[in-house]
Amino acid sequence: MKVGIKIMPRDVILDTQGRAVESSMKSNGFELLSCRVGKYVEVTVASENKAEAQSQVEKMLKEGGLYNPLIEKFEIQIN
Template identity: 45%
Template sequence: MKIGVRIMPRNEVLDTQGRAVEKTLGHHDFKVRCCRVGRYVEIDLDESDERRGLDQAQKMTEFVLHNPLIERYELEVIHEK
């Protein structure tokens, strides 16, 4: 099964990439209130139980993917079409 991990900069943290995108869009007449840029990681696991899959993905995320000081994350099961 595939688990998706969305890792975003915390709201209190200055997001330089997001600011750059906001500026560029603004210069081209797109109207954006705010833009934040984070990461998305797809983890493919040898596991069929959703709860166990999410549990493993959470351990992996906290171990290597996520910096709790500056980021927040969310997990989701990816249901493929």
């Protein structure tokens, strides 16, 4: 089962990459209010059970260091 993990910088964190994209887009004439840039990790696990796959991936995130809780937040997406 394929599990998607969206990892974004926490709201209180200054996202320099997002700011750079925002100002680049604006100077190219595109209209946007704000922009934040994060990561997206797609993990394929053997389990076909949604709850089990989710708990495996949560473990990778929290114990495996797949995200940095100090500056990032994550959201698990399973279709």
